[in-house]
Amino acid sequence: MxxxxxxxxxxxxxxxxxxxxxxxxxxxxxxxxxxxxMTWNPQAYGLVLLTLVVSVLVSILVFAVLRFMAAARNSRRRAKEGGEMALLSEALHDAVAKLREQERAMAARAEASERLSGEIISSLTAGLLVVDLNAQIRILNPAGRRMLEVPDSAPLDNYRTLLAEPLTKMIDECLASRRPIRRRTVNVEGSHSANHFGVTVSPLFDQTGTLHGAICLFSDLTAVKDLEQQLRLKESLAAVGELTAGIAHEFRNGLATIHGYSQLIDLQELPPRYQPYVEGIRAETVFLTQVVTNFLNFARPAQLSLSPVDLRSVCERAADEIRPDARALGGDIELRGQFGTLEGDEVLLRQAFSNLLRNAVEACAGHSVPPLVVIESEVDRNQSVSKISVNDSGPGIEPASRERIFRPFFTSKRNGTGLGLAVVQKIIVFHNGRIAVGGAPQGGASLQIMLPMMQDESV
Ligand SMILES: Nc1ncnc2c1ncn2[C@@H]1O[C@H](COP(=O)(O)OP(=O)(O)OP(=O)(O)O)[C@@H](O)[C@H]1O
Ligand SMILES: [Mg+2]
Structure with a gap:
């Protein structure tokens, strides 16, 4: 339409x-x-403006919210990352602390084991010596120092210059052969006497089998050797005593008879040319009687009458007995040092020291030197022994004769019986001691005696 x-x-x-x-x-x-x-009124403008403002605000708000969310997300991520870092650092810290703890425990264990081995080494009663291939002594324990008489201040840079030859020879032999040498007995000359050591030397290899040096373990067998010697001596003295004491006794009776008859001869009644013969018979019977008496003293089974004996007073009384002879020759007898006490026979011990002092004075007199005799004593509480030396200013005793002077009838004197030192040795041995000979500081002989001390003295 x-x-x-x-x-x-x-x-x-x-x-x-x-x-x-x-x-x-x-x-x-x-x-x-x-x-x-198109006709815009103010409300429309206001509305549009408002809309614009609102949209701008909304946009800003949205932008701010987005920024805020992003920031929140970031901070959450950072917080998370931070937490992980903290966790990681804590774990690391824990691990380091545990490692430190283990290190401390290991160091403590190493220190404890080092301390223990140090204690073992220093408590060993045997001597321990470790040397390296440069001849340097790496370890020498206190017992070893004592036995080898190495002072604490001695440098340990060369065992060959520090130790006695028998020991250095054994170490050198072991290093050369790279094989152990087991339980060899060697004699080492000490300051006081010869010592017998039982020595084992082993080569020291590292884990790769490379030779680094040698370990030497040694113990002092001197006491054992002395005991053996004492036993042998006691046995042989007992045998000699039993065999010969009877004969000697008969001898002495016969000599007394000869001497008695010779005394009955009136020299004035004899032709002058016979008088020296009778005088000779008298002198010889006196001398022989002296020999037989000495021999009987020596051979008689030793019967000690024991009591606590103060060695200083024993030596003083022996010195008092011989001092006049020493002074007559322009010398003297002195006592020095610390003297111990022992369980012994005072009479026999005095006889022993008198014999030693008489020998010293006679030796000086034989060489026309004033007898300066010193009885020097020290007490070794570690070994519980008294060490006494009778030192003189005489000619000394040749090393070649040192072995023989204790044998019965060994004498260098025209009127000597050669029994004085045999008697001394017997007395010392029956007191469980030992006697040796060396050189004295004054240039003469040094007769060195070791006697065990009484139990409560040695503590
Ligand atoms: N102090 C000494 N210095 C040097 N030689 C010594 C010393 N003591 C002993 N002798 C030597 O040792 C030898 C043996 O001594 P020992 O006392 O056994 O016998 P003797 O003195 O010769 O005789 P006796 O003691 O019977 O008179 C001595 O002849 C002497 O050669
Ligand atoms: Mg003598």
Missing amino acids: ASGRCDRGDEGRRSAGDSSACGRNRARVRPEEAGES
Whole structure:
């Protein structure tokens, strides 16, 4: 219909062919409508402005929210990362602390084991010596120092210059052969006497089998050797005593008879040419009686009457006995040092020291030197012995004769019986001591005696 109204059906048709009327109407109406709507009032402006402001605010808000969320996400991530780092550092810290703890425990263990080995080495009663290939002494324990008489101040840079030859030879032999040498007995000359050592030397290899030096273990067998010697001596003295004491006794009786008869001969009644023979018989019987008496003293089974004996008073009394002879020759007898006490036979011990002092004075007199005799004593509480030396200013005793002077009948004197030192040795041995000979500081002989002390004195 051409009423001017265009419904949707018309519009459909118009679009098919007759579009002009409605389309034109519409085109006509719109500018009016548009002219109406284009008329912007302040509310519209306000609305638009408000809308704009709101949208800007919304945008800002959205942007801020997004930023905030991103920041929150970042901080969560950082917090998470931070937590992991802290965990890691804590674990690391723990591990380091544990390592330190282990290190401390290991150091403590090493220190304890070093201390223990040090204690073992210094408590060993045997001597321990370790040397390296440069001849340097790496270890020498206190017992070893004592036995080898090495002072604490001695430099340990060369064992060959420090130790006695028998020991250095053994070490050199072991190093050369790279094989152990087991339980060899060697004699080492000490300041006081010769010592017997039982020595074992072993080569010292490292884990790779390289030779580094040698370990030397030694113990002092002197006491054992002395005991053996004492036993042998006691046995042989007992045998000699039993065998010969009876004969000697008969001898002495016969000598007394000869001497008695010779005394009965009146020299004045004899022709002068016989007088010297009788005098000779008398002198010889006196001498022989002296020899036999000495021999009987020596051979008689030793029966000690024991009591506590103060060695100083024994030596003083022996010195008092011989001093007049020493002084007559322009000398003297002196006592020096510390003297111990022992369980012994005072009479026999005095006889022993008298014999030694008489020998010293006689030796000096034989060489026309004033006898300066010193009895020097020291007490060794470690070994619980008294060490006494009788030193003189005489000619001394040749090393070659030192072994023989204790044998019965060994003498260099025209009127000597050669029994004085045999008796001394017997007395000392029966007191469980020992006697040796060496050189004295005054240039003469030094007779060195070791006697065990009484138990409560040695503590
Ligand atoms: N102090 C000494 N200095 C040098 N030689 C000594 C000393 N003591 C002992 N002798 C030597 O030892 C030897 C043996 O001494 P020993 O006392 O046994 O016998 P003697 O003195 O010769 O005789 P006797 O003691 O019977 O008179 C002596 O002859 C002497 O050669
Ligand atoms: Mg003598």
